[in-house]
Amino acid sequence: MPDAPHLYRHRVRFRECDKMGVVYHVHYLDWFEVARTEALRDLGLPYKQIEESGYILPVTDLAAKFHQPARYDDEIIVETRVSISKSAVRITCEYVIRREADELKLVTGHVTLCFFDPERSRPVAAPDEFLRILRGDR
Amino acid sequence: MPDAPHLYRHRVRFRECDKMGVVYHVHYLDWFEVARTEALRDLGLPYKQIEESGYILPVTDLAAKFHQPARYDDEIIVETRVSISKSAVRITCEYVIRREADELKLVTGHVTLCFFDPERSRPVAAPDEFLRILRGDR
Amino acid sequence: MPDAPHLYRHRVRFRECDKMGVVYHVHYLDWFEVARTEALRDLGLPYKQIEESGYILPVTDLAAKFHQPARYDDEIIVETRVSISKSAVRITCEYVIRREADELKLVTGHVTLCFFDPERSRPVAAPDEFLRILRGDR
Amino acid sequence: MPDAPHLYRHRVRFRECDKMGVVYHVHYLDWFEVARTEALRDLGLPYKQIEESGYILPVTDLAAKFHQPARYDDEIIVETRVSISKSAVRITCEYVIRREADELKLVTGHVTLCFFDPERSRPVAAPDEFLRILRGDR
Numbered sequence: 001m002p003d004a005p006h007l008y009r010h011r012v013r014f015r016e017c018d019k020m021g022v023v024y025h026v027h028y029l030d031w032f033e034v035a036r037t038e039a040l041r042d043l044g045l046p047y048k049q050i051e052e053s054g055y056i057l058p059v060t061d062l063a064a065k066f067h068q069p070a071r072y073d074d075e076i077i078v079e080t081r082v083s084i085s086k087s088a089v090r091i092t093c094e095y096v097i098r099r100e101a102d103e104l105k106l107v108t109g110h111v112t113l114c115f116f117d118p119e120r121s122r123p124v125a126a127p128d129e130f131l132r133i134l135r136g137d138r
Numbered sequence: 139m140p141d142a143p144h145l146y147r148h149r150v151r152f153r154e155c156d157k158m159g160v161v162y163h164v165h166y167l168d169w170f171e172v173a174r175t176e177a178l179r180d181l182g183l184p185y186k187q188i189e190e191s192g193y194i195l196p197v198t199d200l201a202a203k204f205h206q207p208a209r210y211d212d213e214i215i216v217e218t219r220v221s222i223s224k225s226a227v228r229i230t231c232e233y234v235i236r237r238e239a240d241e242l243k244l245v246t247g248h249v250t251l252c253f254f255d256p257e258r259s260r261p262v263a264a265p266d267e268f269l270r271i272l273r274g275d276r
Numbered sequence: 277m278p279d280a281p282h283l284y285r286h287r288v289r290f291r292e293c294d295k296m297g298v299v300y301h302v303h304y305l306d307w308f309e310v311a312r313t314e315a316l317r318d319l320g321l322p323y324k325q326i327e328e329s330g331y332i333l334p335v336t337d338l339a340a341k342f343h344q345p346a347r348y349d350d351e352i353i354v355e356t357r358v359s360i361s362k363s364a365v366r367i368t369c370e371y372v373i374r375r376e377a378d379e380l381k382l383v384t385g386h387v388t389l390c391f392f393d394p395e396r397s398r399p400v401a402a403p404d405e406f407l408r409i410l411r412g413d414r
Numbered sequence: 415m416p417d418a419p420h421l422y423r424h425r426v427r428f429r430e431c432d433k434m435g436v437v438y439h440v441h442y443l444d445w446f447e448v449a450r451t452e453a454l455r456d457l458g459l460p461y462k463q464i465e466e467s468g469y470i471l472p473v474t475d476l477a478a479k480f481h482q483p484a485r486y487d488d489e490i491i492v493e494t495r496v497s498i499s500k501s502a503v504r505i506t507c508e509y510v511i512r513r514e515a516d517e518l519k520l521v522t523g524h525v526t527l528c529f530f531d532p533e534r535s536r537p538v539a540a541p542d543e544f545l546r547i548l549r550g551d552r
Contacts, residue, residue: 013448014461015162019155019210020394025335026153026309029302034427047428048487059301063339072157073462118296151310152323158532163473164447167440172289185290186349197439201477211324256434291438295431295486302429348433 005079006039009100012074022069028097028107029064035078036093036111043082045133053127057091057113064109068099075100084134088125090114091134143217144177147238150212160207166235166245167202173216174231174249181220183271191265195229195251202247206237213238222272226263228252229272281355282315285376288350298345304373304383305340311354312369312387319358321409329403333367333389340385344375351376360410364401366390367410419493420453423514426488436483442511442521443478449492450507450525457496459547467541471505471527478523482513489514498548502539504528505548 010031018024037047050057070076081094090112097107114123115130126134148169156162175185188195208214219232228250235245252261253268264272286307294300313323326333346352357370366388373383390399391406402410424445432438451461464471484490493510504526511521528537529544540548 014156014451015164015444015447017157018152019157019159020332020334021157022334024153025338026302026305029305030429033302033429037428046487056296058296058298058345059342061339061341062301063337065337066335069334073460152313153306153309158470158472160472163476164440164443167443168291171291171440175290184349194434196434196436196483197480199477199479200439201475203475204473207472211322290432291440293433294428295433295435297433300429 005081005096006035006042008035008038008078008080010034010076010078012070012072012076014072017072020069022071025064025066028066028070028109029062029111031076031078031097032062032064032080032093032095032109032111035080035095036082039080039082039093043133045130050130053130054117054119055124055126056116056118058116060090060112060114062109062111064095064107066107068104068106070097070099070106076106082134084126084131088115088131089123091126143219143234144173144180146173146176146216146218148172148214148216150208150210150214152210155210158207160209163202163204166204166247167200167249169214169216169235170200170202170218170231170233170247170249173218173233174220177218177220177231181271183268188268191268192255192257193262193264194254194256196254198228198250198252200247200249202233202245204245206242206244208235208237208244214244220272222264222269226253226269227261229264281357281372282311282318284311284314284354284356286310286352286354288346288348288352290348293348296345298347301340301342304342304385305338305387307352307354307373308338308340308356308369308371308385308387311356311371312358315356315358315369319409321406326406329406330393330395331400331402332392332394334392336366336388336390338385338387340371340383342383344380344382346373346375346382352382358410360402360407364391364407365399367402419495419510420449420456422449422452422492422494424448424490424492426484426486426490428486431486434483436485439478439480442480442523443476443525445490445492445511446476446478446494446507446509446523446525449494449509450496453494453496453507457547459544464544467544468531468533469538469540470530470532472530474504474526474528476523476525478509478521480521482518482520484511484513484520490520496548498540498545502529502545503537505540 016027079096092112115126117124154165217234253264255262292303355372368388391402393400430441495508506526529540531538
């Protein structure tokens with residue numbers, strides 16, 4: 001697994017801001033998803049390939065702390081660190097969202113997903129080919 | 139088809155308001171969908187039953203005019219009038235959204251959907267049992 | 277504070293379901309917000325009144341666990357328990373979301389908000405009139 | 415005004431797809447907004463500058479036709495053509511959304527906005543400095 005986090009850039013949209021002129025808190029979780037999708041693509045494991053191999057990746061838990069608000073038209077960066085559990089069943093993404101201009105930390109959090117076999121309707125270990133990628137054994 | 143429109147009540151949520159303190163325009167289209175779902179359920183044709191009969195109902199076109207804005211915590215009413223085309227392929231929903239307190243007209247518009255057979259991947263006429271319901275021949 | 281949780285009913289909408297036919301996880305957090313708004317209104321402290329008294333209530337942290345998925349057209353119930361911190365600065369809402377039909381537990385979580393004075397740009401204690409309501413000393 | 419449309423690229427996200435595996439129709443209107451924001455920025459008139467000059471730009475009407483669906487992970491392009499009315503009060507954005515791979519036309523539509531003075535609470539003509547930019551008299 002790479003030591004440096006994956007970086008995803010986003011500019012805050014009008015529709016993401018609330019009456020206070022700041023980002024409505026739930027949208028940060030939408031950015032977590034996009035950042036995670038791009039982080040997996042960059043590792044060489046696009047989500048579409050996971051799906052086509054017969055797995056899905058439901059979210060099992062998440063948490064977030066909101067330190068400072070992002071504002072309309074701010075450019076922000078989502079740092080994503082992906083790790084896989086020893087059991088090979090769970091992927092955890094650790095996130096830090098910063099304002100690009102001054103690197104101010106806005107939001108921190110994590111999302112955990114599990115490899116799930118929809119046929120058998122239960123969590124399963126990731127196959128070896130995915131593990132090699134997720135563990136950086138390339 | 140009933141002459142009176144179906145009425146759907148909604149209270150404007152915090153997350154639906156933008157920096158101006160008014161509803162972000164795209165959310166009115168979300169309310170169109172909920173109102174249409176409930177209008178069909180009331181007619182006796184829940185969308186789930188349409189799906190289970192092997193049809194889907196993609197939206198083919200829509201339009202909306204925004205006359206006055208709704209504000210946070212306003213109670214609004216979506217009036218929906220459902221009609222089916224002569225060919226039995228298209229459903230059109232005509233909408234008026236009003237503020238409940240004074241009946242002020244906020245938004246008008248329509249959404250057209252078509253009966254679609256995903257197996258044959260093309261638009262089809264609605265089956266007779268649906269037509270009887272949609273045309274009010276009960 | 278009442279011992280029984282506030283109950284908010286919702287029927288899962290088409291737009292809330294993802295490609296798997298289950299609710300996309302972020303929407304549960306939208307329901308948390310609506311449920312909290314209605315819980316505060318029921319206690320006698322509508323969010324609009326909080327705003328009009330010169331306070332805002334930003335979310336400072338949240339967490340959620342996803343046990344079982346909700347599906348299209350399911351009727352679900354959000355149970356909300358509201359509590360106020362000893363310092364009177366923070367409100368915590370504890371949530372359980374259940375499928376109404378069989379009371380199956382789908383999601384659990386919490387959201388913490390703080391009383392915030394936008395003029396002075398810092399967290400503050402809730403005023404006594406709010407505390408009496410939030411602590412149930414009526 | 416430039417003859418070539420502004421081009422905005424987007425990759426379809428998981429949360430934008432519905433149970434049919436295609437983009438839920440309302441999200442195309444979200445993309446209209448982002449494309450319009452970037453088109454105005456490219457012309458040299460960022461929305462933030464419009465706001466800071468004391469105007470807002472509410473949407474007055476919109477329409478869309480859905481020709482073919484976009485699917486998960488598709489790369490799509492939103493073409494935007496911006497024009498200003500003779501009266502200088504209304505901006506219209508004409509849109510074509512295509513799948514990048516084969517240029518298949520997915521969605522067409524338009525959104526009309528008006529220059530609005532929130533102080534006087536009524537539509538107004540755009541100031542000359544904005545008109546020069548919007549009419550391409552540079």
